[in-house]
Amino acid sequence: AQSVTQPDIHITVSEGASLELRCNYSYGATPYLFWYVQSPGQGLQLLLKYFSGDTLVQGIKGFEAEFKRSQSSFNLRKPSVHWSDAAEYFCAVARGANFGNEKLTFGTGTRLTIIP
Amino acid sequence: EAGVTQFPSHSVIEKGQTVTLRCDPISGHDNLYWYRRVMGKEIKFLLHFVKESKQDESGMPNNRFLAERTGGTYSTLKVQPAELEDSGVYFCASSGTGLRNTIYFGEGSWLTVV
Numbered sequence: 478a479q480s481v482t483q484p485d486i487h488i489t490v491s492e493g494a495s496l497e498l499r500c501n502y503s504y505g506a507t508p509y510l511f512w513y514v515q516s517p518g519q520g521l522q523l524l525l526k527y528f529s530g531d532t533l534v535q536g537i538k539g540f541e542a543e544f545k546r547s548q549s550s551f552n553l554r555k556p557s558v559h560w561s562d563a564a565e566y567f568c569a570v571a572r573g574a575n576f577g578n579e580k581l582t583f584g585t586g587t588r589l590t591i592i593p
Numbered sequence: 594e595a596g597v598t599q600f601p602s603h604s605v606i607e608k609g610q611t612v613t614l615r616c617d618p619i620s621g622h623d624n625l626y627w628y629r630r631v632m633g634k635e636i637k638f639l640l641h642f643v644k645e646s647k648q649d650e651s652g653m654p655n656n657r658f659l660a661e662r663t664g665g666t667y668s669t670l671k672v673q674p675a676e677l678e679d680s681g682v683y684f685c686a687s688s689g690t691g692l693r694n695t696i697y698f699g700e701g702s703w704l705t706v707v
Contacts, residue, residue, distance in 0.1 A: 481635075513698070520597070520700035521636075521684065528693050567636065578624050578688055580638040580649060581696065 479504040479570050483584035491592050492560055498553040498587050500568030508570040510551040511581065512542055516564040524566075527551065528573070538562070563591045595619065597699035599685050605705045611673040614702045618667070618687030624648075625668050626688075626696065627660060631681040639683075642668060675706045 480503045490496055502508060510527040525536025532544040542553045551568060565588045569581040598617045606612050618625045627639040639658070640650040644665035653660070657676070662668040672679055682701040688694040 509693070511696075518700075521686075521698035523695055523697070526695070569636075578643075578690070578694060580626065580641055580652070581628075582638070583628075583636040585635040 479508060479572060479582050481568050481570055481582055481584035483566075483568055483587050485587045486585070487588045487590065489590040489592060490558055493557050496553075496555045496558045496562070496589070498566050498568075498589070500551045500553065500584060501549050502551065502568075502570045503549065504570060504572070506573070507546065509573045510542075510544060511569040511571070512536065512540070512551075512553050513567045513569060513583075514538075514564045515567065515586075521567065524553070558589075558591055560591045560593070563589055565589070597685055597687050597697050599683075599699040599702045601702060602700065603703045603705075605707060606675055608677055608706055609674045611671065612675055612704060614670045614672075614683050614685075614704070616668045616670070616685030616699060618685070619689075619697055622687035622689050622697075623665070624688040624690070624694070624696075625662060626686040627668070627670055628684040628686065628698075629681050630684070630701075631678070634681075636684065639670075672704075675704075677706050680704055680706045 482501045512524040513521040525534045527534045527544050565586045567586045568584040600615045625642040630636045638652040641648045642662045659671045684701045686696045686698040688696045
């Protein structure tokens with residue numbers, strides 16, 4: 478069974494600083510990969526997704542992620558964070574067995590705090 | 594276009610009582626999912642409907658949980674009787690047919706069992 482590891486439970490960065498959230502997955506083949514964000518009091522919003530092709534994926538809100546097969550990683554990055562980016566971020570994978578219409582396996586999440 | 598809507602947003606019940614959570618997917622979405630996040634843990638898959646049929650219910654924790662999807666539209670998740678460990682956030686999600694669809698999540702139903 479696939480699994481997802483987000484090694485950082487909580488990260489604090491200064492507003493305007495760069496950000497990288499780590500995600501490693503365990504799966505034999507190349508899965509479908511996702512990053513979701515949950516802001517306080519809100520539901521899960523999709524930031525970006527990777528199915529195939531270009532390994533650098535652009536998402537909403539200025540986020541990007543890079544798929545590295547050799548490292549089984551899909552890290553999320555943003556060059557300059559804003560106070561509104563404070564939220565919890567979840568990495569997720571799907572096997573790709575049903576072209577994406579299947580269950581997601583989530584990591585435990587990384588809570589991001591932004592300081593002025 | 595309305596998103597995935599869930600009701601109630603918050604619920605506090607006593608151990609042993611019954612709670613029914615409702616999810617209205619995005620109109621036209623055949624795929625409907627239920628997930629749960631117990632405090633401090635990861636978001637875990639419960640089950641997947643395709644229209645009114647259960648495609649995958651491998652994540653349902655036990656027979657106290659019953660999910661239905663009437664006519665392939667809205668879905669309900671009933672917990673009966675509720676236990677303390679059922680407390681958490683229950684997310685519903687939906688996606689359309691075709692390839693590589695985006696899965697859209699609702700805001701969640703926060704359940705507290707006391």
